[in-house]
Amino acid sequence: MGVAVRNIARADSAVVEALGQLGVATIHEAQGRTGLLAPRIRPIYGGAHIAGTAVTVSVPPADNWMIHVAIELCREGDVLVVAPTSTSDAGYFGELLAVSLRARGVQGLVIDAGCRDVAELKAMSFPVWSKCICAQGTVKETLGNANVPVVCAGQLVAPGDVIVADDDGVVVVERDSAATVLSQSQAREEKESRIRERYSKGELGLDMNDMRPLLAEKGLSYVDDAD
């Protein structure tokens, strides 16, 4: 009726750090357009960009007791991922818990529910990605689970997976795939860098990717002027 797993295998920290140099959109593309949390999850302030290993926690509606349990399980470089068992807008998380997480070296928080104290969180540069901002508090009465696989904003997140979050949203990379996804993402980044160079000089995607024959084959017709 409530389980907390103490030891979890975490993705390699060098890989995590390297993934953190890359954008969410790039990583999501590189791993085959998978792992993106639903777009309702937004940063509470702009400009943050983090990567870390997931410590997961499932919480009852409007009850943040298990977050306290989960904090103890966190260590340097983690990201706390909070998944309510039922839809809730309540503000499970605020500045005090952020102070506690920071003391343990946690990078940030992802929650499919509400967050509060956003001015204070911004001032202390503790980034949160949440479904909404809501001052409504929570209670501490019912158990959930910590460090078990959870579904957060439509994606399965296992403890120790990599979480990368930036202004575009949040992506999860499976622990065992992290190194592969990293190299695929870096390859994609390099390729994009070459495309960027050519685009900036005025070359067209139509020509660079030889799209014209395929467009014609699909039936695209150009007309000089609308009737």
Place this chain on the structure above:
Amino acid sequence: MGVAVRNIARADSAVVEALGQLGVATIHEAQGRTGLLAPRIRPIYGGAHIAGTAVTVSVPPADNWMIHVAIELCREGDVLVVAPTSTSDAGYFGELLAVSLRARGVQGLVIDAGCRDVAELKAMSFPVWSKCICAQGTVKETLGNANVPVVCAGQLVAPGDVIVADDDGVVVVERDSAATVLSQSQAREEKESRIRERYSKGELGLDMNDMRPLLAEKGLSYVDDAD
């Protein structure tokens, strides 16, 4: 078919000012988790934090005529609270009305509908909390009521009540409870200050609040490793 009340009893200005030093989340907690407007009400720009006494106005859909009536009823230190009688996204309020409100010393505006001219409002630092941003204008054809109790974003607001608004949202404090809520909020703030200090040093909520026995009693089991 339309009433405007000229004189209202307002919460004590010293209490209002002191409440303005505290955050919405703190006040909401301190008064027993009540009085919070629905989280759809968001600031049009970040960083504003106000407190004032409510002048209320109920308005017909997409008709802002009564706001003109309400402006005359405002005085130094008020916050105008606008509640449409039917769901509307229209932009009832913009920069010109803000100039008029500012001339009377009004602190800001709360509206369960749309706001426009947000660039200008930000430039003049006139804060608004609204349901949406929408350039769609309104007409001036139908009456509503001013300075009567209204329900705004799910909360009852009476004229003269205290409105506090910040990046977390908007909370209403009943006029007669304002002094009590203030002292409860300040007590909470002090308590949080002590917690913050201990959290920042790495102490855990689990220990500080002696949660471990209760968690065990509820049935939480720790396992060292997943399966």
Place this chain on the structure above:
Amino acid sequence: MGVAVRNIARADSAVVEALGQLGVATIHEAQGRTGLLAPRIRPIYGGAHIAGTAVTVSVPPADNWMIHVAIELCREGDVLVVAPTSTSDAGYFGELLAVSLRARGVQGLVIDAGCRDVAELKAMSFPVWSKCICAQGTVKETLGNANVPVVCAGQLVAPGDVIVADDDGVVVVERDSAATVLSQSQAREEKESRIRERYSKGELGLDMNDMRPLLAEKGLSYVDDAD
């Protein structure tokens, strides 16, 4: 099953530029409260304000192939307007396409779907107004149409129409009405300037517009105090 129109008549560039000096709310009012895109269309960062001539493109769900086709049709001063044929949150547009559009002198993009790479777009000051932010990518497999009339966020946009976008949203002005709407908007702006002056001195809308007799006629009653 896919048409791209090469040459379109565009609104006069001097008129477009002058409209760009005016706000969306002003223009929307001046043309009789028409042409405003639905308020779900929001800027991805604050403070941008553009005007340009529409190059339009209808796109299949989660397929951005036609945007490549449309880019070639763009020239200095255009705004690309993207309308999916079915509701989609996917991120059709990101930084690379923005680099390509900028190389052609395009002012910005309006899309009734998702946008990604928002940090990069902000850094390069390429403004986008979109329905959401979503890192989810798209494919390049199905045709749509370019430079035909489209309905974007509830408004009909024809190629060559004027698009003005700022923090309040996006408004479309028909190409043939652009000059008329410009002069109406400028007249409105001047009138608002005079109103602003008087409001700032404390005059009331009630008096300036002689509203009191009409309010009384409609049945507004003033009471000195609530019961």
Place this chain on the structure above:
Amino acid sequence: MGVAVRNIARADSAVVEALGQLGVATIHEAQGRTGLLAPRIRPIYGGAHIAGTAVTVSVPPADNWMIHVAIELCREGDVLVVAPTSTSDAGYFGELLAVSLRARGVQGLVIDAGCRDVAELKAMSFPVWSKCICAQGTVKETLGNANVPVVCAGQLVAPGDVIVADDDGVVVVERDSAATVLSQSQAREEKESRIRERYSKGELGLDMNDMRPLLAEKGLSYVDDAD
């Protein structure tokens, strides 16, 4: 931290019963377009039409303990009105509680949250108006209040007020106004009956209400054909 009021003054039962012969839209119009709960509140099955006196209960998020407290306060002819203190989709109410309410003669339930067991509720003809249908259960751990004024779906409901609900939604009538609203509603119904008769014979609202001069005065122009 939790209050339950045993005895409340209820609206006159004859008036309540008579109001139950009238539709929600009629009553809402007759009392000056006030008292309508937000349209998110919908019947779980079509065709039900009830009227009763409100027993109110405010409940914590996803916690239905106070509903048990409120049931004891109900008597023949009541309608239970449930208002969560924070947005929730959880299923607070199902068939078993309906059996308990029916045993006390309660007419139905209105809740700004979720309901479950809808097949069973339909089979036993116990009508519920709710925000959503959701099988997610609730706990019994935290107090709320019973028979105090609550805001439910945007409307203030006091214990003893009249609740009328049908396929159009839910309206609240203040206890002290019930008799007046009844006669106004009946007058409106009679007037509508006469209008119905004339409309069915082909008369136009334009003529029956002499709207043509006013439309012309406002500036309506008729043209025979579009250009």
Place this chain on the structure above:
Amino acid sequence: MGVAVRNIARADSAVVEALGQLGVATIHEAQGRTGLLAPRIRPIYGGAHIAGTAVTVSVPPADNWMIHVAIELCREGDVLVVAPTSTSDAGYFGELLAVSLRARGVQGLVIDAGCRDVAELKAMSFPVWSKCICAQGTVKETLGNANVPVVCAGQLVAPGDVIVADDDGVVVVERDSAATVLSQSQAREEKESRIRERYSKGELGLDMNDMRPLLAEKGLSYVDDAD
């Protein structure tokens, strides 16, 4: 500031009637997946299926005056299409107006806003497709336009166009394309009839459409068992 067009060219009534024998999904497919109103537009009761020629009306927020103007413009076989100029949930339309429309032989109503009196409308079998059900009434104070092109739920509807509506939603067919779309729809229906026959006997789409080679070419791999 308000125009009503008396005479409009209507699609051929035999074509309209024949289109009414076909489903919305079929017609929408047959005309190249265009013309479908947004899925927020839903029937107020199940099982209705109509086709008619559009009489259009744009209405101000929560003001149904122009519907009275539009009724006079309707004749046997029309469908009234109502498009508010700004988002609104208000109940613009109810039973009395339905009686008036029925007296003129109107088939039904499509509205991108609220409808009320749904029990009565169902009882008299007057079908309505609306955005929501809401008892909130409207006023009669501001002009709009009748029989001009409007955008309703994201689609351009011109007066005289064909509207077909059933349990799947609402589709508009341009007047000049109606005959062509009819024959395309009938051809599609016949084709679907043959597919239905084969599917019901257990044939697979994979085989009937020879999809297997193409799936293989795209890279689909079959595995006998998950790892």
Place this chain on the structure above:
Amino acid sequence: MGVAVRNIARADSAVVEALGQLGVATIHEAQGRTGLLAPRIRPIYGGAHIAGTAVTVSVPPADNWMIHVAIELCREGDVLVVAPTSTSDAGYFGELLAVSLRARGVQGLVIDAGCRDVAELKAMSFPVWSKCICAQGTVKETLGNANVPVVCAGQLVAPGDVIVADDDGVVVVERDSAATVLSQSQAREEKESRIRERYSKGELGLDMNDMRPLLAEKGLSYVDDAD
């Protein structure tokens, strides 16, 4: 880039059938309030109640090609579970595919996207639980995966898991837990049966569960009358 698993282990058919005699709410409670799909998933018509083993398919936005692949993988007693990789309202599924599924003995369909042909589906009694109803069609151009674990409406569904769906929504039961959940659900059902009996005779939950001392301990105070 596209995988289809031919053979999957399915939950025991006798257990599945027995679970189908129980309601979604009961099963969800019995398995510890887990496994419930988000409440946006609703039946397209009332009264259906099914249980079956999941065949899963992930589909690209607005592309239903993989459903054809999945149909071949279905057999008697399955339920097809469709999870788009990105939010979509498109109508992936209609009557023809239902005919094909029925020919294979499939019980019904669950989809976190749109469904169409709802009148025909109701007529043939093929139940669907979907996010919305939308006539918008899809293409057949991009691969997905069949019979791999998917996240559908916020819940992890593995091939062979049990799906139970009724008017309250959809719940997934893990294949390996099915027998245990069945016996827990039956025990719960029996317990509820006894409660129902006592409630119907007028006993109160307060007394049956001995709640009064605990309520008092938590601080509930009864007052005879509101002041």
